[in-house]
Amino acid sequence: MSRHAPERDIDESELSVSGPEDHAAGPTAVAVSMNRALQGMGVRRTAATLLKLNQVDGFDCQGCAWPDPAPEHRHTAEFCENGVKAVTDEVNLRRVGREFFAAHPIAELEQRSDYWLGQQGRITEPMVLREGATHYEPISWDAAFNLVAEHLNGLDSPDEAVFYTSGKVTNEAAFAFQLFVRAYGTNNLPDCSNMCHESTSVGLAEVIGIGKASVTLDDVHGAEVIVIAGQNPGTNHPRMLSALEIAKKNGAKIIAINPLKEAGLVRFKNPQTPRGMVGPGTAMADLHLPVRINGDLALFQAIASLLLEWDQLDHDFIQQHTHGFEEYVAHLRALDWDLVLRSTGLTRAEIEEAARMIAGSRKTVYCWAMGIVQHRNGVANVKEICNLAFLQGNIGKPGAGVFPVRGHSNVQGDRTMGIWERPPAHFLDALRDEFGFEPPREHGYDSVGAVKAFRDGKAKVFFGLGGNFVTAMSDTRVTEDALRNADLTVQVSTKPNRSHVVHGKVALILPPLGRSEKDMTGGRRQRVTVEDSVCSVHTSQGPLEPASPHLRSEVDIVCSTAMATLGDRHGIEWAAFRDDYGLLRRRIGRMVPGCAGYEEKVDQPGGFVLPHPPRDTRTFDTDVQRAVFTVSPTDVLHVPEGRLLLQTLRSHDQFNTVIYGLDDRYRGIKDGRQVVMVNPLDLEHLGLRDGQHVDIVSEWEDGSRRSVERFRTVAYDTPRGCAAAYYPETNALVALDSKAEGSNQPAYKSIVVRLVASVPDAPGPSRPEGRVVDASPDQGHDPQRYVAPYHLS
Ligand SMILES: Nc1nc2c(c(=O)[nH]1)N[C@H]1C(S)=C(S)[C@@H](COP(=O)(O)OP(=O)(O)OC[C@H]3O[C@@H](n4cnc5c(=O)[nH]c(N)nc54)[C@H](O)[C@@H]3O)O[C@H]1N2
Numbered sequence: 145m146s147r148h149a150p151e152r153d154i155d156e157s158e159l160s161v162s163g164p165e166d167h168a169a170g171p172t173a174v175a176v177s178m179n180r181a182l183q184g185m186g187v188r189r190t191a192a193t194l195l196k197l198n199q200v201d202g203f204d205c206q207g208c209a210w211p212d213p214a215p216e217h218r219h220t221a222e223f224c225e226n227g228v229k230a231v232t233d234e235v236n237l238r239r240v241g242r243e244f245f246a247a248h249p250i251a252e253l254e255q256r257s258d259y260w261l262g263q264q265g266r267i268t269e270p271m272v273l274r275e276g277a278t279h280y281e282p283i284s285w286d287a288a289f290n291l292v293a294e295h296l297n298g299l300d301s302p303d304e305a306v307f308y309t310s311g312k313v314t315n316e317a318a319f320a321f322q323l324f325v326r327a328y329g330t331n332n333l334p335d336c337s338n339m340c341h342e343s344t345s346v347g348l349a350e351v352i353g354i355g356k357a358s359v360t361l362d363d364v365h366g367a368e369v370i371v372i373a374g375q376n377p378g379t380n381h382p383r384m385l386s387a388l389e390i391a392k393k394n395g396a397k398i399i400a401i402n403p404l405k406e407a408g409l410v411r412f413k414n415p416q417t418p419r420g421m422v423g424p425g426t427a428m429a430d431l432h433l434p435v436r437i438n439g440d441l442a443l444f445q446a447i448a449s450l451l452l453e454w455d456q457l458d459h460d461f462i463q464q465h466t467h468g469f470e471e472y473v474a475h476l477r478a479l480d481w482d483l484v485l486r487s488t489g490l491t492r493a494e495i496e497e498a499a500r501m502i503a504g505s506r507k508t509v510y511c512w513a514m515g516i517v518q519h520r521n522g523v524a525n526v527k528e529i530c531n532l533a534f535l536q537g538n539i540g541k542p543g544a545g546v547f548p549v550r551g552h553s554n555v556q557g558d559r560t561m562g563i564w565e566r567p568p569a570h571f572l573d574a575l576r577d578e579f580g581f582e583p584p585r586e587h588g589y590d591s592v593g594a595v596k597a598f599r600d601g602k603a604k605v606f607f608g609l610g611g612n613f614v615t616a617m618s619d620t621r622v623t624e625d626a627l628r629n630a631d632l633t634v635q636v637s638t639k640p641n642r643s644h645v646v647h648g649k650v651a652l653i654l655p656p657l658g659r660s661e662k663d664m665t666g667g668r669r670q671r672v673t674v675e676d677s678v679c680s681v682h683t684s685q686g687p688l689e690p691a692s693p694h695l696r697s698e699v700d701i702v703c704s705t706a707m708a709t710l711g712d713r714h715g716i717e718w719a720a721f722r723d724d725y726g727l728l729r730r731r732i733g734r735m736v737p738g739c740a741g742y743e744e745k746v747d748q749p750g751g752f753v754l755p756h757p758p759r760d761t762r763t764f765d766t767d768v769q770r771a772v773f774t775v776s777p778t779d780v781l782h783v784p785e786g787r788l789l790l791q792t793l794r795s796h797d798q799f800n801t802v803i804y805g806l807d808d809r810y811r812g813i814k815d816g817r818q819v820v821m822v823n824p825l826d827l828e829h830l831g832l833r834d835g836q837h838v839d840i841v842s843e844w845e846d847g848s849r850r851s852v853e854r855f856r857t858v859a860y861d862t863p864r865g866c867a868a869a870y871y872p873e874t875n876a877l878v879a880l881d882s883k884a885e886g887s888n889q890p891a892y893k894s895i896v897v898r899l900v901a902s903v904p905d906a907p908g909p910s911r912p913e914g915r916v917v918d919a920s921p922d923q924g925h926d927p928q929r930y931v932a933p934y935h936l937s
Pocket residue numbers: 207208209226340373374375376377379380381401402403404406435436437438439440513514515516550551552791792793794795796798799800893
């Protein structure tokens with residue numbers, strides 16, 4: 145990133161393809177991160193910033209939710225390449241002020257990509273788009289809060305407002321936000337988790353009684369086998385590779401389950417060690433299973449059936465701690481191996497090798513991320529992983545456990561603090577007892593539900609605390625049209641994104657302080673707290689001067705909105721909370737489960753770890769007070785002839801909808817993003833060639849089709865019948881109703897598509913999110929146009 149924003153948008157004609165790399169990190173990663181940091185922040189700011197990143201007295205990385213090592217094991221450089229990119233994105237020297245908005249009408253900004261919008265820099269003051277206006281204009285903070293209050297108080301019912309949270313929001317702001325929203329009168333609290341690990345939360349809660357990882361970092365270090373399914377840590381949780389390296393040194397074996405041979409799972413060159421900088425690095429996966437997209441359920445059942453056949457079970461654990469074993473065994477005994485081989489695309493020998501490695505391990509950790517959950521059967525996938533863990537008692541003992549690796553840096557904490565559209569009754573009871581008002585009991589809208597509510601005119605006000613809802617959600621066109629129906633859209637955002645230009649009748653942008661910045665709200669140095677993927681809670685305090693003197697903290701923005709809206713309704717001390725976050729922490733300590741003594745405990749070096757009954761004492765707060773074996777039918781997604789199953793994933797140069805740059809280094813794709821990776825034999829079979837431009841057309845059950853245009857085909861090592869393309873350019877292909885059963889999470893990773901040669905073969909559009917939706921059944925072009933893609937065979 146240079147100090148000046150690019151004039152031009154993405155030019156896909158510059159795209160080049162060179163083939164995947166065979167390792168992650170190493171000297172190139174150091175060079176790329178330093179280069180980005182110095183260009184974006186300058187020398188002085190780079191040093192001041194990076195020395196505080198992930199340190200005990202510093203601030204928590206805005207990137208992923210990977211945990212920090214214990215304080216005594218931290219390096220001075222305790223961050224990765226993508227952490228540097230995440231920080232640089234916030235700390236960069238570019239500014240978006242009133243001049244920017246005066247110079248660019250909405251009609252123009254709407255044609256821009258999220259990449260271009262994000263590259264413009266940090267927003268410096270609150271802006272408003274008045275009804276019918278062509279440009280955003282400045283507004284004072286007080287006027288902005290009053291405008292929100294006026295709209296909220298003018299609604300027929302609080303349920304006509306929707307309050308979205310993205311997972312960067314810290315615990316204090318999240319706690320205040322849910323308190324405000326419930327005091328206002330609704331549980332409409334969708335969050336990015338609805339699109340992220342919702343299937344995990346639902347599946348784990350059902351079978352172990354808590355929706356979180358059952359491991360510590362030490363368990364990863366001490367495991368004998370680590371299974372990594374549907375996760376690309378080299379890009380999305382880079383410091384996980386350091387933990388895996390320690391585990392390997394201790395003798396662990398790694399099994400990677402992934403359609404793609406991701407570089408970070410092949411070899412890791414740890415920049416902290418000479419071996420990683422100039423030597424060969426560490427080999428990662430001992431076994432790579434190139435499973436077909438959505439083949440995991442069958443794979444886990446097949447492995448389980450082998451463990452059963454070989455009697456490699458922990459009978460004591462099963463007897464003492466589980467329920468439903470007999471039904472599960474009956475299901476495994478009837479397993480259809482032909483179906484397994486078809487669904488997984490693997491050989492029996494490959495599956496047996498994995499099963500042997502797992503059988504020989506006394507301590508196995510099962511890790512997973514989006515490749516497991518963003519499917520129609522995402523919840524079943526999660527429960528199937530748990531079945532496998534239960535068979536050998538791999539939960540609640542050192543070196544073992546289930547490990548959903550979370551995305552956003554505080555997405556797990558936000559849930560702990562009550563950001564949830566389906567809050568449990570005990571949480572609402574505690575809120576009532578603590579604050580003396582009766583919170584609403586009816587469940588609210590999740591992310592998909594929110595889009596439908598705006599689409600159907602049932603919701604009128606959208607308030608987004610962080611994130612980029614419009615771009616992150618599925619069915620881009622439907623989502624955009626839905627949000628345009630709103631009377632008011634409010635976005636609390638550090639940087640411009642598409643959710644500002646796809647707006648309601650009136651729109652507000654409220655710019656907050658970033659996590660790297662000094663927060664002097666109420667005239668005192670404030671700090672905040674976050675929770676990582678292994679339930680560890682700690683403080684974060686930014687060292688830098690804010691990007692603009694007009695920014696306010698997220699806690700301030702939430703409390704001020706609450707004050708303007710609620711006045712002294714329920715007697716909640718908003719001004720005091722705003723001026724001293726310690727008061728919020730005391731309330732958290734009094735009512736949030738597991739947080740007793742919060743304010744004191746977060747002061748311990750490195751913070752404290754929240755209780756987790758299965759991990760701590762092998763107790764399971766499920767319906768039957770045991771770990772529950774579940775039976776899920778061995779589904780196979782039927783993909784009709786001529787179609788592929790498409791997954792949408794992240795490049796190495798983005799954080800969700802924030803596109804840092806145009807290089808996916810590990811996959812050998814440079815200077816562009818509109819690609820679709822396909823097995824060379826499938827290209828041949830479909831009469832296409834590598835390097836050709838195609839439109840991707842998705843087909844949904846109701847006969848609707850969606851398409852995005854002019855994607856370059858890339859012959860790539862992925863199983864037959866599978867394809868991959870980047871998110872968010874392909875979100876327009878995911879029908880709103882294509883979602884996981886039980887969790888409502890969009891099925892971003894199993895989209896049935898056709899590839900159609902683009903005509904004419906001319907340069908592509910500047911805005912990459914080509915999106916054509918035809919909600920009416922396809923008439924014509926293709927005689928066998930629609931074969932129910934979600935037919936289960
Ligand atoms: N640098 C960076 N870091 C990030 C993010 C980012 O965008 N950039 N995003 C953050 C967030 S919010 C999240 S949730 C995480 C996401 O972290 P990941 O889950 O690692 O992210 P994805 O890129 O979606 O990658 C999913 C992986 O699953 C594989 N996969 C796809 N379909 C299947 C399948 O059916 N079965 C199996 N076994 N594998 C499959 C893909 O090949 C890919 O390797 O990362 C977090 N960290």
